[in-house]
Amino acid sequence: MTATLVEFSGSRGGICGLSWGQVAIWRAIQRMVPDDAVLNMSWVTDLEGEGISVGTPLSRITGTVRTVMERHESLRTRVRAGDDGTPVQDLAAAGTIEVHVVDATADTAPAAAKALQERLTAPAYDYPHEWPLRAGAVRVGDVVTHAVFGICHLVTDRGGLTALVRDVVLCLRGEPLADADDRQPYDQALHQQSAAGRRQSQKALRYWSRHLESVPLQRFPAERERPADEPPFWAATLSSPAGDLAVPLLAGRHQVSTSAVILAAAAVQLARQTGAREAVLQVIVSNRFRPGLADAVGPASQDGLCVIDVGDDDLAPVIGRAMQASLQAYLHAQYDPAALDDLLATVGAARGGEVDLSVSFNDRRFDAQTPVAAGGAVTAEAIEALRPATTLKWERVEHYGARYFLHVNAVPGTLDLTLFADTTVLPAAAVEAHLRGIEELLLRSV
Structure with missing residues (x-):
């Protein structure tokens, strides 16, 4: 297996507290340590078998990785302890990520893709230092047959993964992506720390309080x-x-x-x-x-x-x-x-x-x-x-x-x-x- 380096450059970087959704998953991860790797997610795309593309070069895979890294700030976000020990999200404006490449034959490519998926999924993430996206490709000669992706649960959930997979598939097809206007996690965290965000939280917790004061403990x-x-x-x-x-x-x-x-x-x-x-x-x-x-x-x-x-x-x-x-x-x-x-x-x-x-x-x-x-x-x-x-x-x-x-x-x-x-x-x-x-x-x- 070899590794190809992909450079990416987004529009901004910064450090702020976690959004409420990030906190929820971060706590779930901490409850699962040392078995937190079970929360990792991954998928394999059989490019020709799924009708995505034919004769796909490695550059299509690296270009896809670059595009989604630049488009979705969540994929450029790592979580580490802040100065007071509480977790913060560290959004990088630019960086380099590896795409792991496995060479195979036409007969062994499906099994190689499965093995690569397991390799990208199995280890727990190094949350402060590792990019939350892991990417790989299985190549037969000069043609990529399978694209493989692993992702840390901390930076997405089921709904977010659906949006990410959609963008990945469009990129693999060579199709343009629509303008992205949904809220990034960094902006979500800042909104939730604002007066409007606090009012929203207080309204929700009044509902919780009414029930918790009456149901059995x-x-x-x-x-x-x-x-x-x-x-x-x-x-x-x-x-x-x-x-x-x-x-x-x-x-x-x-x-x-x-x-x-x-x-x-x-x-x-x-x-x-x-x-x-x-x-x-x-x-x-x-x-x-x-x-x-x-x-x-x-x-x-x-x-x-x-x-x-x-x-x-x-x-x-x-x-x-x-x-x-x-x-x-x-x-x-x-x-x-x-x-x-x-x-x-x-x-x-x-x-x-x-x-x-x-x-x-x-x-x-x-x-x-x-x-x-x-x-x-x-x-x-x-x-x-x-x-x-x-x-x-x-x-x-x-x-x-x-x-x-x-x-x-x-x-x-x-x-x-x-x-x-x-x-x-x-x-x-x-x-x-x-x-x-x-x-x-x-x-x-x-």
């Missing part, structure tokens, strides 16, 4: 001693083709998003297993609906507080409540994380305990917030026939940043749910009961 009845043969965390993934048919049918019936349907089922099952009458979860909010953030590559996601009244109800009446609660969470998910820390400390002191916010829900699908029409061609019999196709897979996990974290994965043709669970509050039997209970609620409601 703890999410789980009691911890148990972990048996010696159990890992600290289980990661269990339930894949349900039947659920994939049931969810949009229920979403159409109730005229809500498919995400709200899954959230409601998780809330009902969580409340039943913990003996609560309401589910208190943090939902990951992209904030991309806000002005200037739709196509911004910098991180904008933050946790939103979602409180869903479950009571003794079955799933159907909870679906609408879940939609309403999640909308309120979305609207109040831009705030100063340090101010939230102060609020949690104040509420905890007043109520004589620590506020538990260790239950989270994250819908990783890109189209999950769009209401869908009822699936008229789908029948209950067709759904029931797919029940036997459900699978459950397990993974032992040594370290994770939450006691309960349910991810909805983007897997075509199946409702794919991964639950990370602290085994001191949810042993394996409870994890399985939770995931299968969500599926059962959905299928029975159909």
Whole structure:
């Protein structure tokens, strides 16, 4: 493997505090250390196989890297400790980045691209010193067959990655990019430090305060001693083709998003297993609906507080409540994380305990917030026939940043749910009961 140096020059540099979205991801990274490399993201583009370009020279790859480095300040931003020890973003006006080049044959190129992807993804980032973008290419003779990219989660999130990949693909095709007018992370941080930003944060935290002063402090009845043969965390993934048919049918019936349907089922099952009458979860909010953030590559996601009244109800009446609660969470998910820390400390002191916010829900699908029409061609019999196709897979996990974290994965043709669970509050039997209970609620409601 060789390395080609690419010089880039942006319009400005500077140092300022982190934006709220950067702080949120920085804290997630710190909770995962020393396993923070699992948060790294990467992708491979098969240039000819995906119809991007044919006979692509290496200069097209290096030009693409130069363009996105200059266009997106997030990719020129490194995070280091400031003079007072708090993290700051250090935006470079110019620099040099390596593009790693692997030579292969036509037969070995796909495997070489996969190996290069693993090499660019596996190491944790050196946050103060390393550029957050890693780039590579697989070359057969004089033609590049695959472009490979790795990126640090600290400088983007799911919505930002979509915008970045779009620009990369356009550059690889040799097409021009539209003018970029979305807010850069540096500008976002300065806005959030302004009087207008503080007012926005205060409004969001008033919403948090109203809920935190009334909901139970703890999410789980009691911890148990972990048996010696159990890992600290289980990661269990339930894949349900039947659920994939049931969810949009229920979403159409109730005229809500498919995400709200899954959230409601998780809330009902969580409340039943913990003996609560309401589910208190943090939902990951992209904030991309806000002005200037739709196509911004910098991180904008933050946790939103979602409180869903479950009571003794079955799933159907909870679906609408879940939609309403999640909308309120979305609207109040831009705030100063340090101010939230102060609020949690104040509420905890007043109520004589620590506020538990260790239950989270994250819908990783890109189209999950769009209401869908009822699936008229789908029948209950067709759904029931797919029940036997459900699978459950397990993974032992040594370290994770939450006691309960349910991810909805983007897997075509199946409702794919991964639950990370602290085994001191949810042993394996409870994890399985939770995931299968969500599926059962959905299928029975159909």
